[in-house]
Amino acid sequence: MQCVEVLRVQAYFDGEVDAVSALEVERHAEHCAECRALLGHLAETRARMREELEFQEAPPQLRVSIDRLLDREMRAAAEGGAPRVRPTVRWRAPPLWLGAFGGFGAALAAGLALFFMSPLASNPVLDDVVGAHVRSLMPQHLTDVISTDRHTVKPWFAGHADVSPVVADFADQGYRLIGGRADYFNQQHVAAVVYQHGAHVINVFAWVAGSRALPEYSTRSGYRIACWKLGNLQYCAISDTGWDELQGLTRLLHAAGAADAPR
Amino acid sequence: MLPHLDAAYRFARWLCRSSSDADDIVQEAFLRAFRGFDSLRGGDVKAWLLTIVRNCHATAVQQQQRRATVPLAGDHEEALRSVPDETSPDPESESAAAEERRTLGRLIDALPDEHREVLLLREMEDMSYREIAAVTQVPIGTVMSRLARARAALRGKWLKDTAGEPRAVR
Numbered sequence: 256m257q258c259v260e261v262l263r264v265q266a267y268f269d270g271e272v273d274a275v276s277a278l279e280v281e282r283h284a285e286h287c288a289e290c291r292a293l294l295g296h297l298a299e300t301r302a303r304m305r306e307e308l309e310f311q312e313a314p315p316q317l318r319v320s321i322d323r324l325l326d327r328e329m330r331a332a333a334e335g336g337a338p339r340v341r342p343t344v345r346w347r348a349p350p351l352w353l354g355a356f357g358g359f360g361a362a363l364a365a366g367l368a369l370f371f372m373s374p375l376a377s378n379p380v381l382d383d384v385v386g387a388h389v390r391s392l393m394p395q396h397l398t399d400v401i402s403t404d405r406h407t408v409k410p411w412f413a414g415h416a417d418v419s420p421v422v423a424d425f426a427d428q429g430y431r432l433i434g435g436r437a438d439y440f441n442q443q444h445v446a447a448v449v450y451q452h453g454a455h456v457i458n459v460f461a462w463v464a465g466s467r468a469l470p471e472y473s474t475r476s477g478y479r480i481a482c483w484k485l486g487n488l489q490y491c492a493i494s495d496t497g498w499d500e501l502q503g504l505t506r507l508l509h510a511a512g513a514a515d516a517p518r
Numbered sequence: 519m520l521p522h523l524d525a526a527y528r529f530a531r532w533l534c535r536s537s538s539d540a541d542d543i544v545q546e547a548f549l550r551a552f553r554g555f556d557s558l559r560g561g562d563v564k565a566w567l568l569t570i571v572r573n574c575h576a577t578a579v580q581q582q583q584r585r586a587t588v589p590l591a592g593d594h595e596e597a598l599r600s601v602p603d604e605t606s607p608d609p610e611s612e613s614a615a616a617e618e619r620r621t622l623g624r625l626i627d628a629l630p631d632e633h634r635e636v637l638l639l640r641e642m643e644d645m646s647y648r649e650i651a652a653v654t655q656v657p658i659g660t661v662m663s664r665l666a667r668a669r670a671a672l673r674g675k676w677l678k679d680t681a682g683e684p685r686a687v688r
Contacts (some may be wrong), residue, residue, distance in 0.1 A: 304642065320541075
């Protein structure tokens with residue numbers, strides 16, 4: 256006999272339920288041996304797959320041949336006339352197709368290149384960011400105010416942190432606003448806005464920007480960190496997602512920040 | 519820079535169960551993606567690209583089936599063989615090369631296609647239900663039930679496998 260909750264338990268395991276449902280599932284699993292066992296099995300399956308299956312990368316020669324193929328295609332399009340030109344340019348030039356922030360994309364590419372070429376000096380602020388992120392992932396630490404409504408989260412910060420960061424729900428783009436939290440590090444109050452992307456938690460920290468510049472992109476203890484300044488605030492987004500996923504959120508926040516700015 | 523090439527390559531390899539055809543499928547997919555870039559309207563690039571990879575694979579399979587000049591009975595046999603039967607393994611799959619493959623990979627290969635793809639997209643590519651639904655072109659509810667069945671089947675297979683083969687005990 257299968258418990259009626261198995262699909263919900265699975266969704267909980269996959270990070271696909273909201274905070275209220277998550278609580279219900281946790282309570283249910285306390286009483287239901289079947290679902291407790293299921294959670295163990297799900298974790299075991301995931302661990303084994305990620306441990307034993309190869310995370311293969313595309314062979315370099317495939318990359319080269321696709322590059323050639325697309326070059327040919329682009330030349331053919333250029334000779335063939337106008338209709339193909341726009342899409343080809345957009346596809347091959349990441350800064351343009353990555354989003355509205357062309358310039359940001361270029362800066363991003365440059366930042367990444369710089370990051371991979373030069374070893375970063377130790378930066379205590381980034382260590383604080385990692386520490387705060389890891390702490391936040393412990394049970395009961397993630398959010399002080401749970402809400403998927405930015406009109407609840409943003410005013411809450413006004414009373415609890417020195418700063419009022421950009422807050423928006425990007426659920427439609429895959430970044431769900433979970434809530435907010437006030438932290439203290441770097442000798443000042445820091446606002447943390449928490450998003451969920453798939454199974455991953457992304458913390459976006461914001462504090463009053465100091466004189467010290469932070470690297471645009473860095474990796475610490477396996478976490479990816481993107482930093483940027485907007486207005487007088489320093490933002491740092493951190494998560495264990497891939498760069499693409501993290502940049503997806505930073506782009507949205509940039510767009511939301513630009514829209515928010517008083518003109 | 520080619521976005522999501524690694525993910526596209528991995529997905530193609532899993533779909534074809536081999537690396538030989540994956541290269542062709544990925545090339546074709548990137549070409550189609552490049553030509554059809556205007557059809558992407560602000561959605562998720564990775565899900566969109568993997569959808570194209572999946573379509574390219576489906577086309578390749580259809581073409582192979584059409585090209586095969588086997589009589590009808592043979593066709594039928596081919597269709598049967600594409601759903602591996604774990605109780606009576608094909609002697610060829612017992613070859614040295616197949617032996618080398620890791621147990622878990624072999625068990626996953628033996629899952630039905632529609633279960634295998636949701637499982638791999640979820641566990642290996644870490645995609646959300648919504649993204650998986652977009653790639654596999656089924657409702658989210660179907661993604662959830664297939665995922666549950668795939669996970670249960672895989673677990674069943676490996677428990678059976680470990681019980682039957684003492685050397686595989688971990």
